[in-house]
Amino acid sequence: TQLLEQSPQFLSIQEGENLTVYCNSSSVFSSLQWYRQEPGEGPVLLVTVVTGGEVKKLKRLTFQFGDARKDSSLHITAAQTGDTGLYLCAGEQGGSEKLVFGKGTKLTVNP
């Protein structure tokens, strides 16, 4: 059983379109992180959200943490080819340093 479910698993869109990917769980997390991973590289942290209902913006990317701290979403406005990659969410429970990762959403932005 996957603790964090990400959807969709694959997404292929045209440059300029908007998209939203989701990260859902039945468990509560003290914080949730989003990473982007490019082929042949390790994941790179994009953002950490810690407060229920929190919204953070990073240029064209908007991250939201659910009120109950069980789910999160990532919205990309006017996608660019450089946004192509694997987007991973990861949850931290309690005071542990352990992160539980979802399987990711593989995004392809076509020119």
Place this chain on the structure above:
Amino acid sequence: DAGVIQSPRHEVTEMGQEVTLRCKPISGHNSLFWYRQTMMRGLELLIYFNNNVPIDDSGMPEDRFSAKMPNASFSTLKIQPSEPRDSAVYFCASSFRDSKDTQYFGPGTRLTVL
């Protein structure tokens, strides 16, 4: 500044052989994590250390896997004997533990066991 360094980047070996993966964390970081990534299971935490001490090894699949951190600047993950199902990309990450620490990942080692 140098990021997390892993070696080798690629390893191809035959079933039954011993494999040793190496990691040098970012200088000053006091936590180190070993992950395994596969298509089927995604990114899974195998073990993590804090101040060179193993804190949680519940993700280590079986006794064939072992990890050590003899000092703050070096860690190894050993598989003996290796099996084809161990084929995966193995990542090392490091962080400086505080209330909202960021894990920095290395480039990974792609392991293929034939």
